Amino acid sequence: MHLKKKIILLCLSVWSLWSLSAGENVVEMISDPLKLVVYAKTGNFCLYHTKAEDVRQYEPLYDDRSQSSVNIYSVLFNNEIFHLNNKSGRKIIINQTKNEIVVTFQLSFDFLATQTFSFVPSSQRSTGPLLKVVTEIQNISGDVANIALKAVFDASLGEKNLIPLYTDLRSEIGAELMLQPVLEKDSVIFSADKGYACLFFLRNEYMTVPTSVYIANWERLITKRWLPSYVNGRSFRRFTSADPGLLYVWSERQIENKETLSVTNCIGFYDYRNAQEAATGYTAYTQPTVPAAPAPVSQPVLSEPVQKTAAPAPVQKVVVPQVEAEPAAEQEPEKDYSFVQTLLDKIAELEKSPDAVSTEEIRKLRIEVDKAIKSMQEE
Numbered sequence: 001m002h003l004k005k006k007i008i009l010l011c012l013s014v015w016s017l018w019s020l021s022a023g024e025n026v027v028e029m030i031s032d033p034l035k036l037v038v039y040a041k042t043g044n045f046c047l048y049h050t051k052a053e054d055v056r057q058y059e060p061l062y063d064d065r066s067q068s069s070v071n072i073y074s075v076l077f078n079n080e081i082f083h084l085n086n087k088s089g090r091k092i093i094i095n096q097t098k099n100e101i102v103v104t105f106q107l108s109f110d111f112l113a114t115q116t117f118s119f120v121p122s123s124q125r126s127t128g129p130l131l132k133v134v135t136e137i138q139n140i141s142g143d144v145a146n147i148a149l150k151a152v153f154d155a156s157l158g159e160k161n162l163i164p165l166y167t168d169l170r171s172e173i174g175a176e177l178m179l180q181p182v183l184e185k186d187s188v189i190f191s192a193d194k195g196y197a198c199l200f201f202l203r204n205e206y207m208t209v210p211t212s213v214y215i216a217n218w219e220r221l222i223t224k225r226w227l228p229s230y231v232n233g234r235s236f237r238r239f240t241s242a243d244p245g246l247l248y249v250w251s252e253r254q255i256e257n258k259e260t261l262s263v264t265n266c267i268g269f270y271d272y273r274n275a276q277e278a279a280t281g282y283t284a285y286t287q288p289t290v291p292a293a294p295a296p297v298s299q300p301v302l303s304e305p306v307q308k309t310a311a312p313a314p315v316q317k318v319v320v321p322q323v324e325a326e327p328a329a330e331q332e333p334e335k336d337y338s339f340v341q342t343l344l345d346k347i348a349e350l351e352k353s354p355d356a357v358s359t360e361e362i363r364k365l366r367i368e369v370d371k372a373i374k375s376m377q378e379e
Contacts, residue, residue: 027094029101031119031129034269038101038117039067043085043092045103045117046071047131049196049269061198061269062191063154070218075113075137076148076226076252082107084115084135110141124187124204125285126268127196132206133267138260147261148252150226153200154218154245158193158281164236164244165191165215166282167202176220176234179213183366188268189213189246192281195273200246201266208263211251218245343368 027038033050035058046068048058063070073084084105086092093104105113114136119129139145158164165173167186179186181202188204190197203209214221214228217238221228228247236242250263272284343365 027096027101029096029117029119033128033271034119034131036101036117036119036131037064037068038094038103040092040094041086042067042069043103043105044068044071045115045133047198047267047269049271052195052273061157061267063156065154070154071152073115073135073149073151075107075111076146076150077108077111077137078141078145078147081224081226082113084113110139110145111147112138112140114138120206120266122204122266122268124201124268125270126199127271128269130199130201130204130206130266130268133265134262135265136260136262137255139255139257142257144257145255146252147255148226149250149261149263151248151265152218152221152245153248154243155191155198155200157191157196157198159191159242159244161193164242165189166285168286171282173215175236176214176216176231178230178232179215180211181209181213182211189215190270190281190285191244192270192272192285195271197270197272197281197285199268199270201268204266206264206266208250208265210248212249214247214249215244216247218243221245221247339372343372 025040027040029036033055035048035050036045037048038045044067046064047061048064049061051057051059069085075082075084084107091106093106095102095104099118101117103115103117105115107113116134116136118132120132122130135149137147137149139147155165163172163174167173167179167189169184169186173189179189179202187202189200189202191200192198201207202213214230216228216230216234217236219238223229227249236244248265253261255261270281270285272281346365
């Protein structure tokens with residue numbers, strides 16, 4: 001079995017002879033106004049956008065320190081963690097075609113990991129295309145394997161602002177939070193500053209919806225354990241700086257031998273530099289696009305003979321009977337984001353001890369969450 005795996009990896013090495021030469025440091029793919037850069041030395045990638053003052057230059061949409069090694073995908077294979085990068089000294093193969101970049105990681109004799117990058121059109125609000133990242137983990141262990149995937153991004157736009165992050169349904173994320181996209185309706189997280197934003201999608205026509213997304217100080221998300229220690233409402237600030245990051249988690253699945261776990265993620269760009277001066281990233285992104293009203297059509301003025309106006313009829317007084325006002329209905333609690341988060345926290349707490357509560361009660365709470373979110377969307 002090990003010999004067969006070595007043969008597969010050897011074939012991949014031969015394939016690399018016509019893909020990327022050892023002297024190249026980066027591989028780039030451009031789709032205006034975006035540029036993807038894959039760093040050959042680390043195997044990491046970053047998305048860039050054109051600068052306002054010079055469209056020939058680009059700047060990162062999130063942190064690209066150390067060749068973007070602060071942003072990383074990781075694989076959990078039978079309870080062992082592997083990072084999709086080159087820190088372990090394992091071989092990375094990069095192949096580029098006209099519309100795609102494919103990166104293959106040789107991290108283990110038990111699985112093959114590939115990432116395929118491409119630019120795709122978006123049905124959601126964005127400036128230009130989206131970057132679609134398809135991560136595939138093929139099980140070649142010879143047996144059934146438990147495989148999960150996660151991805152960490154170090155958000156940099158707006159990190160010095162009091163409110164560095166938003167979603168299309170939450171006007172502010174200023175402290176530690178865990179989203180559950182399978183239960184909630186948010187479709188995108190964005191960090192914004194200086195008139196543009198990086199869009200981290202949660203759901204769209206391409207996405208594999210993550211089980212959970214942790215929003216916390218970046219250092220708290222880079223842990224030796226698979227999941228971080230989460231404290232709802234804890235400050236992004238740790239030591240001297242507030243450095244918010246995002247951790248996407250896709251749940252563990254059983255994958256048969258020679259079968260593949262496939263996960264798709266999307267990142268985009270939104271430019272609101274031409275929006276109203278007082279617009280924030282949240283208001284610019286969420287305000288509806290109002291079409292311009294058509295110009296009034298002028299009608300020709302026709303001269304008509306002057307007619308005598310009849311005397312006005314006498315005005316009669318109308319007596320309106322007094323009706324007693326009905327007592328005001330009891331107001332429902334305001335269904336805002338804190339209300340929804342309280343319900344979600346309650347669901348999570350109840351699921352920890354399923355013997356103490358019925359499945360029906362949890363189902364009712366989830367229905368209440370859906371109603372609250374729908375109510376907020378209609379406002």
